[in-house]
Amino acid sequence: MFDRILIANRGEIACRIIRTARKMGVGTVAVFSTADAGARHVRLADESVFIGASEPKESYLAIDKIVAAALRTGAQAIHPGYGFLSENARFRRACDDAGLVFIGPPLGALEKMGSKSQAKKLMAAAQVPLTPGYHGDDQDAARLQTEADAIGYPVLIKASSGGGGKGMRRVDRRLDFAEALASCKREAAASFSDDHVLIEKYIERPRHVEIQIFADGFGECVSLFERDCSTQRRHQKIIEEAPAPGMSDELRRRMGEAAVAAARAVAYVGAGTVEFILAPNGEFFFMEMNTRLQVEHPVTEFITGIDLVEWQLRVAAGEKLPLRQEQIMIGGHALEARIYAEDPAREFLPSTGILRHLRTPEQSEFVRVDAGADQGDSISPYYDPMIAKLIVHDENREKALLRMRRALAEFEIVGVATNVEFLSRLFACPAFVKAELDTGLIERERAFLFPEEQAPPDEVFFIAALAVLVSEADLERANPPAGNDLRSPWNARDGWRLNLADPRILVFEQGGQRVEVAIAYRGKHFDLSLAGGGISVAKARREADGRLELDLDGVVQRVTAIATGACWRIFCAGRSWAVTHVDPLETRRAEAASHGGLTAPMPGRVIALLTEAGARVEKGAPLMILEAMKMEHRIAAPSEGAVRRFFFAVGDQVTEGAELLEFEPAEKA
Template sequence: MFERVLIANRGEIACRVIRTCRRLGIRTIAVYSEADADAQHVRLADEAFPIGGPRPADSYLRGAAILAVAKKAGAQAIHPGYGFLSENTGFARACSDAGIAFIGPRPESIEAMGSKAAAKALMERHGVPLVPGYHGDNQDGTFLAEQACATGFPLMIKAAAGGGGKGMRIVRKEAEFADALASAQREAQSSFGDARVILERYVEHPRHIEFQVFGDSQGRVIHLNERECSAQRRYQKVLEETPSPFLDEARRAAMGEAAVAAARAVNYVGAGTVEFIVAPTGEFFFMEMNTRLQVEHPVTELTLGLDLVEWQLRVAAGEPLPLAQEQIRAHGHAIEVRLYAEDPEQNFLPGSGRLLRLRLPEPSRHVRLDGGVIEGDTVTIFYDPMIAKLIVYDADRPRALLRLREALAACEIAGPKSNIAFLERLARHPCVIEGRIDTGYLDRHLDEFLVGDVAPPDRVLFAAATAALLHDECAAASRGLHGHDPHSPWARADAWRIGHAGRRVVALSLRDHRYEVDAHGHDGDYCLRHGENRCEVRGARHDGEILSARFDDESIRLPLRADASRVLLHDLDGQRYRLARAAAYAWSSEDAAVGNQLLAPMPGRIVLVKAAAGDHVEQGQELLVMEAMKMELALKAPRAGTIESVSANEGEFVEADAVLVRFSE
């Protein structure tokens, strides 16, 4: 076994590899960019070395710099994690040439599967079922348009290199093909340095089911069962689980055999994933093979009781696979979701900033957390905005879904906006609960998973106000106990007045809307009013996590946390509300309209300018395309009018809130 391993990655995967290495007594060496000098993977590793600037191209994609660190630190092996250099043939070959083990497949295997086009040709020769389409070398636009017509619509354009949903577009009409092709090629070039694409017939309402495969240097290849990843948004996986609720044993066996055949076709060594599109009829087609460890590998580990990173290390060190195919036995059900700094209500706009509060559930045999940040860390604009992976496990799928809902309810993120409320709605949606979701369902029905600008019901406002009152009274009592006169009337927070009952105003805000609740009473007994609606609260108690009280004689128990700045609660239907505490005095919000300007929503690079001064545009017309946090954002006109000036050029990096376009008055 290796004694010193360098991890050529960052974030949660670097932290996860470090944990396994530490358990096995292997010293770890980390590398970091300027943006990651204080990152958790740097703090967890035994040693860490800088490798360049904050942009991936200036640091984590610099194979020569990483190899120089490996030699300097005496690393015997390099674990690439996923993303960055994990599927880079040149880097894998350079490691071999330097006498350093690459903890992954042979360069030839990466090369064979690194191009979707070449991989499909190889699978075709080995009898693995393929989706009809074009995967040749001719990339002429006119020729590709002809092939698209021959394949038929709807079809999928895919980047020939890479994965992760980058460079993918669905085209339903011939007239849309040229624009979709240009956009896919642009994104493919930006993400992978390779603008080549392939075309595939688009299978309507497909499921995405992948098989974990593993091979060793002795020639054995096995699979470790499937993971279903059909819950997707814009080709990005949102929820992954095993076993698939769709497969029966016969289909599972057939797909497992096809996955092993695909791995054998490239003499595969190490961990890999063979991905399939599965039609509603059960017919399945090879989609691609990822020659690395996948983000969602923890669900496989929990159901099999294995550590796949340990398997990677042992296989890379020349050891045989620890188990044979017939020894693989799965138990229970596991589900994974990813907590992101993003705003689902703003088209999942990636976020950045300091994590002012990060509360996650306690790890247990039912709950696993793989994260790369802690409270106080910063989510930067340079990398994927994932905060943590939340993985749950139980004896069967219904109980695992219940664990997921409970775990999500225990999460709280303050600072950048997050997708927690979106994931909670996902975990409660009938389509997910019944296991009948397909890869396009979220995009077709996204409004079913978003909260929208809906006012909270009065029962939520009354519960939040009750918790706020209890918090303020407790805080005032605590100040009184530690003051000079604990019996002073100024140490009370019940608004007591001579001759009449005290009145307090609890002001709460949600999505820039202000709500005022008038309150009389104290110590858990209150009369509350919001507008014309009233509520009598009796026997209210709050232990820091749960509020229990009688609201108009109905006893209710709600998960709830409160302090001087916010109230976080879950309503009886599981809906999450995070209300900010506001000052009780008069308040008004400024008009949020952008008026005569189009601003950059976040820092990023302008990749396309589609308008010029003097142009007359309609509301919603696309004016610029911006690349930020590994995704393209279409910036559209906020109103109809004439453009006075365009302040951004293609290739230019802009800061958040920079004025990009001005409109004439």
């Protein structure tokens, strides 16, 4: 076994690898960029090496720097994690040349499976079922259009070297093919330095089912069963589960055998995943092989009891697989949810910022949290915005769903927008609960998953008012008044008035509406009321962990209230609300400037201007394209009108909220 390994990655997967390495007594070396100085994976590793600027090409994609870091620290092997260089044949070759063990598949397997089109040819030879499509090398746009027409719409354009939904578009009409092709090629070139694409028939209502395989260097290869990864947004997985619901023993056997055949066709060694499209009629088709550990590997670990990272280290060190196929069994059901810094209400746009508050569910034999960040860490615009993975396990799917919903209710994050509440709705969605799964579930269930925003219950404003009062009391204790007369009534903040009852009014804003909470001090408790409402009797105190224990009309509950400036984030009963405490001395509020501008929805880089200054455009016409986190985001005309001028050029970096262009609506143009 190795004495020390270097982890050529960051975030959650780097932390995950460190955990197993430590369990096995293997030392770890982390690498980090400018943006990740002091990040969680750096704090957990035994050693860390700075490798460059925040841009991935200057750090986590810099092969020479990573290899040099391994040699400098005496690491014997490199674990690539997933993403970045994990499936890069050039990186594998550099490790071999430097005498370093690459904890992953052989160079030949990486080269053969690194191209989706070449992989399809190999799978055809191995008699693995394939989706009808074009996998050729002729990348002329006219040829690709002709092939798509011949296949028949809808078709799927996919980056040949892609993954994670990048460089992938569904096209329903011939008219839309050229624009989608150009966008796929741009995104593929930016993400993988390769704009080669393939065209496939789009299977209606498909499920995305993948088989975890593992092979050693002695010719043994096993299937660790399947995962259902059908629940996706933007072609990217968001929920995974194992085993796949509704999977018969016969179908599981056939898919497992096909996956093992795919691995043997390239003399595979190590952990890999063979991904299939599963049609409603039970037919399945090879989609791609991921020559690395997958994000969703923990659900497989839960149902098999196998530590896949430990197996990776053992196989890379020259050991045989610890178990044979007949010794591997399925136990229970596991679910995984990816906790992202993103805003589901804004088409899942990534969110950046500092994690001002982070509280996760308590871990147990049933609940696991694989986190890549801690409270106080930053979510930067340079990398994938995943904060953590939440994984649960129980004896069946119904019980696992209950555990997942409870665990999500205990997740608390302040500082960035997150998908936590969206995930809670998703796990409660009747279609998901009944396992009516396919890759279009989220879009089909939009009415349930994206309900209209409703005003918070009165209780939320009472909690916010009590949070303000408790915080004032905390501040008073921390900063006692100057002078000797600490008992002076003039220094007390107890609401006392002479010969009259004069309730204090706290004003909050939420959703554009103002709400006033009247507070009457009654010794050890408060009377709280809203305009037109009844009176609630309340007590509140701060607990040691920072939560508030509240007594509202005899009902005691523990809640979290976190202030960021004047904004309070209230976590209560599995939900959260943001309310703003309005300064009573405020006399007027700044009005938003109205000058016909369109702003950047996130930090990013301008990669294309799709029209010219002065041009008249229709509503919805694409005006420019931003790239952020390797994904393209189109800025469209909000109405018919004219573009007066652009404020940025192609290649410019923009910050969130930056005004991108001046747009004049038709009625003014």
